[in-house]
Amino acid sequence: MYQLIQFISRKRAFILFALLEVLSLWFFYSVNNYPSAVMFNTTNYYAAKALDISNSIVEYSNLRKVNDDLSDENKHLYEIVEKLQAQQSPVSQSGFNYKADSAVAARFKFTVAKVTNLSVAQFNNYITIDKGTADGLSPGMGVISSTGVVGKIKSCSEHYSRIISILHSEYTVSAKVKSNNEIGSVKWDGKNPSIVEMTDVSRYKNVRVKDTIMTSDFNYVFPSNIVIGYVSKVGLKPDQTFHDIKVKLATDFSTLSYVYVINNKLEKEQKALESTDSEVKK
Amino acid sequence: MTPRNIFPQILTFIFYLLLQIFFVRQLVFLNHAFCFVYVATVILLPFDISRVQLVFLGFIAGMFIDIFYNTIGANAAAMTFIAYIRTPILALLVPQRGYDERQVLSLKSMGLSWFVSYVMILTFVHHFILFSLEASDFGLILPILVKVIASTIFTTLVIVIIQFFRKD
Numbered sequence: 221m222y223q224l225i226q227f228i229s230r231k232r233a234f235i236l237f238a239l240l241e242v243l244s245l246w247f248f249y250s251v252n253n254y255p256s257a258v259m260f261n262t263t264n265y266y267a268a269k270a271l272d273i274s275n276s277i278v279e280y281s282n283l284r285k286v287n288d289d290l291s292d293e294n295k296h297l298y299e300i301v302e303k304l305q306a307q308q309s310p311v312s313q314s315g316f317n318y319k320a321d322s323a324v325a326a327r328f329k330f331t332v333a334k335v336t337n338l339s340v341a342q343f344n345n346y347i348t349i350d351k352g353t354a355d356g357l358s359p360g361m362g363v364i365s366s367t368g369v370v371g372k373i374k375s376c377s378e379h380y381s382r383i384i385s386i387l388h389s390e391y392t393v394s395a396k397v398k399s400n401n402e403i404g405s406v407k408w409d410g411k412n413p414s415i416v417e418m419t420d421v422s423r424y425k426n427v428r429v430k431d432t433i434m435t436s437d438f439n440y441v442f443p444s445n446i447v448i449g450y451v452s453k454v455g456l457k458p459d460q461t462f463h464d465i466k467v468k469l470a471t472d473f474s475t476l477s478y479v480y481v482i483n484n485k486l487e488k489e490q491k492a493l494e495s496t497d498s499e500v501k502k
Numbered sequence: 503m504t505p506r507n508i509f510p511q512i513l514t515f516i517f518y519l520l521l522q523i524f525f526v527r528q529l530v531f532l533n534h535a536f537c538f539v540y541v542a543t544v545i546l547l548p549f550d551i552s553r554v555q556l557v558f559l560g561f562i563a564g565m566f567i568d569i570f571y572n573t574i575g576a577n578a579a580a581m582t583f584i585a586y587i588r589t590p591i592l593a594l595l596v597p598q599r600g601y602d603e604r605q606v607l608s609l610k611s612m613g614l615s616w617f618v619s620y621v622m623i624l625t626f627v628h629h630f631i632l633f634s635l636e637a638s639d640f641g642l643i644l645p646i647l648v649k650v651i652a653s654t655i656f657t658t659l660v661i662v663i664i665q666f667f668r669k670d
Contacts, residue, residue, distance in 0.1 A: 237586040240558075240561040240582045241586075244578035247574050248635060410637065410642055411645055
């Protein structure tokens with residue numbers, strides 16, 4: 221017993237080192253899997269408050285850019301208003317007399333939030349915003365900015381939420397090519413924070429540089445036709461069956477200031493319906 | 503550590519942590535070079551501090567930074583590790599006349615070449631562990647190495663520049 225105590229006291233630095241190292245690694249590999257563990261990240265109240273203060277200092281230098289973005293967005297919204305007014309003629313151009321049910325047409329609810337913290341150049345990037353469960357947000361909701369897709373909410377505290385941005389190794393968005401409606405998925409390869417990769421597009425489909433990549437219609441979290449980016453390079457995958465498409469992101473993540481959180485009010489209904497459908501098939 | 507100099511030590515420790523969170527966090531050079539100036543919390547602790555204290559302080563500093571970087575555990579693991587290997591590294595770099603017990607660990611008292619090589623070794627180890635943990639994919643070994651080397655140079659530069667503003 222005495223020898224054991226002597227051993228521990230002689231090796232106490234190493235023992236402490238080993239314990240803390242194992243503890244850190246255990247945190248690193250397990251805590252990320254529990255979104256409810258908000259104590260140790262930027263949704264923690266005190267951490268977020270501190271970041272708020274530091275951000276309010278930087279904010280003024282960004283105002284010009286924010287103004288530009290807002291006026292751009294205004295322009296974009298006017299365009300949509302114009303288009304919708306034009307479509308309201310009794311018979312639409314396509315010939316179909318389709319009119320979405322008002323509940324479906326208005327299924328997306330938007331919440332504006334301010335970015336309090338963000339990273340762009342790590343291998344897994346997160347963004348923290350200043351709205352949380354108190355404002356009706358919950359994990360899983362999509363997030364866009366005035367310029368394009370941003371990401372998806374991963375965890376919420378009462379007044380803050382943490383978003384995994386599209387620049388995250390575990391995040392994939394269902395996307396389509398605007399010119400020919402070809403479906404694929406967009407994912408970041410962890411290298412350049414302004415370029416993402418689009419996969420699953422057959423090589424026999426025509427995709428050109430500068431085509432617009434948008435969110436597809438088969439999406440629970442995002443409305444369709446939200447811009448993700450523009451094709452910057454088209455190559456061929458090693459397996460020779462798919463295009464290897466590089467997409468330049470439309471959103472500049474390093475100057476992101478305001479984002480819109482999208483709440484799809486009918487998501488539950490749609491998912492419930494689809495899951496019962498698949499059971500019937502069996 | 504004697505009670506006489508423990509208070510300035512604590513202030514220095516907190517200073518580097520706050521510097522990291524409020525100012526240096528935004529500094530990214532060409533998307534590759536990051537500055538983790540807070541490694542100075544452990545690197546610049548006095549010579550006569552015990553190894554147990556070192557490891558403990560390293561863990562605390564890493565954990566604190568992790569909260570703000572959303573990388574819980576990664577910085578803590580890297581900091582604990584460099585805190586533990588600091589003693590052997592110091593033994594490796596020992597100058598010919600040995601260390602003076604009361605000597606201060608600073609640029610002025612140790613000389614530029616000793617100081618830079620000492621800071622660079624520990625910073626490199628720290629950044630290598632941190633970026634490899636975050637990437638957790640060996641296909642990315644090349645981008646990791648580029649980031650590690652660029653960031654090591656950046657961090658070392660900032661730590662050395664801050665040393666010029668020290669009085670002792």
